[in-house]
Amino acid sequence: MPQISERGFAMPASPIRKLVPFAEAAKKRGTRVFHLNIGQPDIATPQIMMDAIRNSDIKVVEYSHSAGNESYRRKLTGYYKSVGVDVTHNQIIITTGGSEAILFGFMACLDPGDEVIIPEPFYANYNGFAISAGVKVVPVTSSIETGYGLPPIQDFEKLITERTKAIVICNPNNPTGYLYSRKELELLKEIVVKHNLYLFSDEAYREFCYTGELLSVLQMEGADENLVVMDTISKRYSACGARLGALVTKNQSVLDAVMKFAQARLSPPTFAQIAGEAALDLPADYFTETKAEYLRRRDLLVSRLNKMEGVFCPNPGGAFYAMAKLPIDDSDAFCQWLLEEFEFNGQTVMLAPATGFYGTPGLGKQEVRLAYVLNVEALDAAMNCLEQALKVYPGRQ
Amino acid sequence: MPQISERGFAMPASPIRKLVPFAEAAKKRGTRVFHLNIGQPDIATPQIMMDAIRNSDIKVVEYSHSAGNESYRRKLTGYYKSVGVDVTHNQIIITTGGSEAILFGFMACLDPGDEVIIPEPFYANYNGFAISAGVKVVPVTSSIETGYGLPPIQDFEKLITERTKAIVICNPNNPTGYLYSRKELELLKEIVVKHNLYLFSDEAYREFCYTGELLSVLQMEGADENLVVMDTISKRYSACGARLGALVTKNQSVLDAVMKFAQARLSPPTFAQIAGEAALDLPADYFTETKAEYLRRRDLLVSRLNKMEGVFCPNPGGAFYAMAKLPIDDSDAFCQWLLEEFEFNGQTVMLAPATGFYGTPGLGKQEVRLAYVLNVEALDAAMNCLEQALKVYPGRQ
Numbered sequence: 001m002p003q004i005s006e007r008g009f010a011m012p013a014s015p016i017r018k019l020v021p022f023a024e025a026a027k028k029r030g031t032r033v034f035h036l037n038i039g040q041p042d043i044a045t046p047q048i049m050m051d052a053i054r055n056s057d058i059k060v061v062e063y064s065h066s067a068g069n070e071s072y073r074r075k076l077t078g079y080y081k082s083v084g085v086d087v088t089h090n091q092i093i094i095t096t097g098g099s100e101a102i103l104f105g106f107m108a109c110l111d112p113g114d115e116v117i118i119p120e121p122f123y124a125n126y127n128g129f130a131i132s133a134g135v136k137v138v139p140v141t142s143s144i145e146t147g148y149g150l151p152p153i154q155d156f157e158k159l160i161t162e163r164t165k166a167i168v169i170c171n172p173n174n175p176t177g178y179l180y181s182r183k184e185l186e187l188l189k190e191i192v193v194k195h196n197l198y199l200f201s202d203e204a205y206r207e208f209c210y211t212g213e214l215l216s217v218l219q220m221e222g223a224d225e226n227l228v229v230m231d232t233i234s235k236r237y238s239a240c241g242a243r244l245g246a247l248v249t250k251n252q253s254v255l256d257a258v259m260k261f262a263q264a265r266l267s268p269p270t271f272a273q274i275a276g277e278a279a280l281d282l283p284a285d286y287f288t289e290t291k292a293e294y295l296r297r298r299d300l301l302v303s304r305l306n307k308m309e310g311v312f313c314p315n316p317g318g319a320f321y322a323m324a325k326l327p328i329d330d331s332d333a334f335c336q337w338l339l340e341e342f343e344f345n346g347q348t349v350m351l352a353p354a355t356g357f358y359g360t361p362g363l364g365k366q367e368v369r370l371a372y373v374l375n376v377e378a379l380d381a382a383m384n385c386l387e388q389a390l391k392v393y394p395g396r397q
Numbered sequence: 398m399p400q401i402s403e404r405g406f407a408m409p410a411s412p413i414r415k416l417v418p419f420a421e422a423a424k425k426r427g428t429r430v431f432h433l434n435i436g437q438p439d440i441a442t443p444q445i446m447m448d449a450i451r452n453s454d455i456k457v458v459e460y461s462h463s464a465g466n467e468s469y470r471r472k473l474t475g476y477y478k479s480v481g482v483d484v485t486h487n488q489i490i491i492t493t494g495g496s497e498a499i500l501f502g503f504m505a506c507l508d509p510g511d512e513v514i515i516p517e518p519f520y521a522n523y524n525g526f527a528i529s530a531g532v533k534v535v536p537v538t539s540s541i542e543t544g545y546g547l548p549p550i551q552d553f554e555k556l557i558t559e560r561t562k563a564i565v566i567c568n569p570n571n572p573t574g575y576l577y578s579r580k581e582l583e584l585l586k587e588i589v590v591k592h593n594l595y596l597f598s599d600e601a602y603r604e605f606c607y608t609g610e611l612l613s614v615l616q617m618e619g620a621d622e623n624l625v626v627m628d629t630i631s632k633r634y635s636a637c638g639a640r641l642g643a644l645v646t647k648n649q650s651v652l653d654a655v656m657k658f659a660q661a662r663l664s665p666p667t668f669a670q671i672a673g674e675a676a677l678d679l680p681a682d683y684f685t686e687t688k689a690e691y692l693r694r695r696d697l698l699v700s701r702l703n704k705m706e707g708v709f710c711p712n713p714g715g716a717f718y719a720m721a722k723l724p725i726d727d728s729d730a731f732c733q734w735l736l737e738e739f740e741f742n743g744q745t746v747m748l749a750p751a752t753g754f755y756g757t758p759g760l761g762k763q764e765v766r767l768a769y770v771l772n773v774e775a776l777d778a779a780m781n782c783l784e785q786a787l788k789v790y791p792g793r794q
Contacts, residue, residue: 001622001648002562002593008505008654017463017660038460045458053668054451061442061638061672063435066414096493096640099662107529108405112509128661132504134531165399196399225398241458241667243493243640251398257405263414264525265496270638271450271668275458 015356068094177316412753465491495629574713
């Protein structure tokens, strides 16, 4: 029997999804499970997107341009302009979800053995894309004490080697919800320019900022060749399943290289592009309501968490995630126990253990990520479960 | 300025799409261009697929299961059964187009430096996926004299090294249209079992066979661990832009490894899965009509080509491509000349130079690929252009 590849062995299983069988078993037993474990918003996908697909008069579902439909890319320049980013339609390559934008960025800019520095905790799938590209992830640890702010820039300096090719940030951050400040981004810009690195900025949650405005890295000047944005409509319009994203950069060599990877896979999905283009006609106040809803949820969640004994949850500035430190021995064991052995009034809660978001072994054992993707009533009930669980968990510390 | 990666440099630009600027210029001059250069069918996408999307009552376009919707995979087992392939829904992983099935197969089974043997001429994008995966493509040359039948199995034996991990075939073949016989497939099965290799079979054109029945590699016995099928609905239902494919195998280790790559990119596109599932309700005679149409086109094309002086076109057994040997000096120069300098009654024809389909440098200079994706009237007019062009081409030999 032929063996699978070493990278096939090395690929991590999704740390978020590995608890799924326990959740399914709990549901089979009749327990209601509040899913705070995954960033799947419950907000309805805008009607205008669904209508655009319904009303399209396509006869043949053809390949689109490998960079995405020109009409969509041209219209997207208006969207980016509205958020302060000045790019042409030729500086945007439409991808199959933000996932493909990350993969293409890694593939086009990094070679096997190259290193990328990423503040941890970080989005776990960066590991998967790094392994696909043969790239080594070098974590730089951020601290819950600062709300997971940018680690001191000297910590980055210490980690830079001759194989370092890029720094990756997610802003606002998944899993921490941290919103990077202009000062932090300027520090990152300086260091990538100084060391001739790329700065990849995953801005999937751009629209969801509560404590200030997002600064896209593409709004910074003097580093056009270093800056690459990975984007997606998944969270923006609650359209995760559409699989539509974009890689945006002013670096022509990167665009040319990414385009060759885009041509090899032919085109991004047609129906998603129709929906994505229609979404650009949403009224300017569309996000006002959605943001207000997320803000209500965040406030409830953070407030409830910090009232629990031994729990600390810094107030996240963006996205729809919060990280909390719990008085527990092991977050993996705790999250599994919540599904396997605990219930409160026939209910329990599913959380993401933070260990999967750290690159440094041993970190995250007392932290969990909570996605506030349920309405306030459900969130409140979920917090009741968690509060009760922490009282009776045998591994409480 | 940071450099792009070596693999970014190494990625080939699409050999099929590189002539596009010349075609655009020709159209701007008012010349009608018959596109026989790309496998984009003109057949309408079945109404049942479009209706399924129109009538879906999705409120939130959520991530699907990373392996694809279970309902779709379960229903697909019925489709595979109907073509003689007996698999469970857990042996099917839904991908974003056949492209992703190929990439996942390479990533999960092959390591950087590993070698795959592929009969040439072959689908050019195998090169792109091989470079993405760091894998070396080793071509084994098939001959136009045999209609591009399987090269002698000794030719494969000679190329096998300790780094050889797989053989890749496309059946029926793109670009040659060759339909592999049971005997040829049995020879391939023997050699992969003997040398402990994978046999990847890209069966994108399964439905379009004219000179016999397709034998899927998964219909062969005694090599379950070696056999992996890459599939897609793109050509089957003329839905190239949907981006929906599948990787199918009975090798559980491969399924487990592929699943991790699938989880990293979250899920295949939702709308495409709705359309793909609906397509499985098409009446059994759906392909009868489509096949009859392709057959009419093939017969016209091959007949016209072989009547031209100095032209040889073997009769393809499947797919919707034909390869022809022309009395020319250089197929790249000829195809560009057709767009840049030639016209006949205000019309010209766009072909794919065969050089891009060969891994061995220098081969394919007298061959072109023709995709019969236009109706017979347009095809006939395109053949008038080609016939005239060959009379006046300065590089005629």
